[in-house]
Amino acid sequence: MKIAENTFNSPYQADKNGFYGRFGGAYIPEMLYPNVEELQLKYKEILADPSFQEEFQQLLTDYVGRPSPLYLAKRLSEKYGGHIYLKREDLNHTGAHKINNTVGQILLAKRLGKKRIIAETGAGQHGVATATVCALMNMECVVYMGSVDIKRQAPNVARMKMLGATVVPATSGSETLKDATNEAIRDWINNPVNTHYILGTAAGPHPYPDMVARFQSVISEEIRKQLLEKTGKEIPDYVVACIGGGSNAAGAFYHFLDEPSVRLIAVEAAGHGNDSGESAASTVLGKVGLIHGAKTLLMQTDDGQITEPYSISAGLDYPGIGPMHAHLFESGRGTFLSATDNEALAAAFELTRLEGIIPALESSHAVAKLKDLALRPEEVVVVCLSGRGDKDMEAYIRNLDKF
């Protein structure tokens, strides 16, 4: 089950036009056709090339540090029941799952003959992962980042600059991730020949959601092997992942999509609560709409203006979800829960004190829902620990007295 194969004709995978049920597609301005069409025509062939796969796997092993461990969290399991395993994406180079995708896309960009890379970033994790692979491959790198986020995430801005990237502030709208994405798309329209846009999540126009899901699918490929080794069974009862755009969830779910006994739990950010006006839970608050080239579930006003999302975690602070997830939600294949800022903070402190692992705030949203699963003693749960908490220390320090 490699990144390029459709080993099954799954109703949960993109069809040839990039649709998941009624979600997905490529609703793009005419100016973007050449770029997107080039990718649509070539991505599967490039990913299927054995020399591409070999280079990708090699870098995942030697550079990213894969396979990431699957760790049985004993004290957490004692507390919530069942056998709780953590998939340690936090131990990857640069500290999160994002690097799996940026390594894949930089190799793709090279094969397309591109010389320049652009990317959007929110908290800066995807920007850092992109700047990292650009240093590795000697490519020019421009990262768009909302000016509000640039102020909030100074250490990551410094890392990107040290890695040689140019960080360009996005000063429109709320000056956060959505606006940075708009700026990146604008740049791409103006530079269709020499530039590849490394999108950081399983969203955007076809083929990005499918392509990013394939690069991240290494997560569930490894989970199956590791579970088999550790428990004699490669199928867990639950897979739990947090969801911003949906790339770590897509990777963690990928090889379980057609295993109906596996419950797929996606956890969105509920901010101060879904009724508070400050949330980012797109399946709760969203309606069908278009954002960044895809039809999906989107937070919007009655007349279709995108609503500003809110979450304590910059990585989940996005008003939509990727189309694969919109379809998992609508079809009922996935279960969508949401965790508030305070639930995520409490889970982060608890995981740290029970297991000695300081998680990213995003990942803490997934951990926070263990308490709602009512696990039976024999059940096996895998939680995707998408990233580490270094970048969130300021938020944790502010809350040390509360938890």
Ligand SMILES: *Cc1c(COP(=O)(O)O)cnc(C)c1O
């Ligand atoms: C970016 C990020 C996320 C959210 O992005 P997805 O594409 O939904 O996975 C989650 N966790 C961490 C640590 C991140 O950096």
